[in-house]
């Protein structure tokens with residue numbers, strides 16, 4: 001195969017986004033747009049990828065790392081000027097160069113491969129990836145002559161009324177003969193409505209030099225969508241989430257309402273798992289088979305093993321092992337490790353703690369900075385008091401211990417296996433195996449005293 005090069009345009013600020021974040025770093029289904037682009041581009045096996053950076057150069061480089069080379073465009077003088085910055089890296093090479101804008105995150109590798117093939121088949125100097133738009137507003141228009149041969153691309157702001165009516169648009173992605181590309185780029189100027197060096201102008205230049213220009217029209221306009229503002233961003237997210245949900249459904253995952261279920265790109269879900277409405281699954285989450293993820297749960301960067309039930313809960317950077325159940329209304333904060341068959345019930349918060357198999361933490365409890373063994377029963381309203389105002393301390397609880405309701409375990413403290421803590425205790429000292437610890441004020445009943453309180457009891 002001949003050499004393939006890719007140039008990704010990502011130097012613009014994205015003024016229309018009205019954002020502090022650089023446009024191509026805005027996430028679509030949890031992943032920055034420009035990362036979607038490079039993911040797809042890599043599947044076409046290019047020998048070199050060059051990303052043009054300017055605004056947010058360092059941030060973009062830290063996202064893409066060594067997956068790309070970089071050329072700096074110090075001033076954003078237009079898309080043609082941007083491509084020209086790759087001159088010293090690519091100009092003398094032979095092969096085909098794909099130029100793609102960093103703001104078209106829905107384009108797939110399949111379309112890019114089709115474009116490469118079409119370009120090669122036509123033996124063209126340039127092939128434009130085009131699409132038919134119901135509403136072409138904002139896009140460059142493909143101008144063809146009376147027999148349908150492409151003549152040029154006209155930007156919206158430079159278009160005559162007649163040209164503006166054309167519905168075939170420039171997607172911003174092209175294949176070029178590499179040498180022809182850099183040759184033509186040296187000839188573009190800024191005589192246009194925006195005073196910019198347009199990449200699109202080189203079509204007319206190549207044409208006038210007698211070079212062959214081709215246009216490959218893709219069938220799905222949505223896939224070509226360029227994200228210039230937040231309205232388009234919201235639409236791109238919607239389309240990407242639908243695409244991902246469909247993929248999960250084809251893999252055997254049940255969705256109660258895919259229209260309101262948001263699963264980030266990169267998440268993995270096993271078959272026969274059921275996901276209810278309003279669920280968000282974010283980051284690098286892995287969910288096993290036969291799980292149930294109840295309505296309005298959020299799961300972020302976590303591992304959920306097989307057959308786990310999570311009901312309306314928030315799970316962050318945690319591990320939930322097989323056959324456990326969590327919620328409703330539980331919050332697993334970073335570094336919670338929930339063992340097999342563990343029950344974490346309603347209004348329970350767990351942070352930086354391990355809970356071994358078959359232990360039950362049923363109600364209204366905070367488990368912070370602790371290691372719990374197996375088969376423990378933690379009563380209602382237990383607080384692992386982990387913070388003295390300055391430092392965090394750990395608590396350990398041994399296997400089969402019983403922690404009565406409304407107990408405070410003041411860390412650091414060790415509760416040995418098979419011990420019992422009486423309800424309402426405030427535990428500050430270690431408890432040995434098989435001991436019963438009671439640490440609460442003794443009750444005193446004053447006989448008949450209630451009668452002396454006539455305002456309460458008469």
Ligand code: UD1
Nearest residue numbers: 009010011012076077078079082102139140170171172226
């Ligand atoms: C561009 C095309 C238009 C096409 C549309 C498709 C031109 C002149 N216009 O318009 O025909 O229909 O994309 O989405 O090419 N960039 C740089 N440096 C610059 C300017 C832009 O790197 O100096 C980058 C941006 O970061 C962005 C991409 O190029 O990723 C496209 O720029 P943008 O301003 O969005 O172009 P459009 O107006 O959408």
Ligand code: CA
Nearest residue numbers: 103226227228
């Ligand atoms: Ca754009």
